[in-house]
Amino acid sequence: MAARDRYSRKLECSKCGRSGFAEASEDDDPRRKNPGFQVDEMPAGFSVERPSNDPAKFMVRCRCGNVFAFRQKTYYPPGGEPS
Ligand SMILES: [Zn+2]
Numbered sequence: 001m002a003a004r005d006r007y008s009r010k011l012e013c014s015k016c017g018r019s020g021f022a023e024a025s026e027d028d029d030p031r032r033k034n035p036g037f038q039v040d041e042m043p044a045g046f047s048v049e050r051p052s053n054d055p056a057k058f059m060v061r062c063r064c065g066n067v068f069a070f071r072q073k074t075y076y077p078p079g080g081e082p083s
Contacts, residue, residue, distance in 0.1 A: 003028045011046055015066035018045050022070070024055070039070065 005028035012019040020043025026035040037053045042060070049061040058070035 006040070009070070011043060011060060011070070013046075013062040013064060013066050014068065016062060016064040018062055018064070020044060020046060022046070022060075024070075 004025045006023065006025040008021045008023050010019060011022050022039055022043055023041035024037065024039045026037045029035075034053055037055050037058070039048065039051070039058065042048060045063045047061050047063075049059040049067050050057075052058040055071040056069055059067055060070050061067045
């Protein structure tokens, strides 16, 4: 079995500003076309609207009703978030 690559990603609602860190994992196997992405844990206030094994299509719902993709278009610079 391939090892699972685990990481956390910051979710941020563009509507109400709520944010939190979701725990996600992917198969760490470059031979696979599909990395088998899945979200293992959602931060408080967020829920899964539509699961997908593609993080760009995995839809998250904020408690305020805003729905957005897990992989958002906002990027942080290399090295982490701006302080
Ligand atoms: Zn919100």
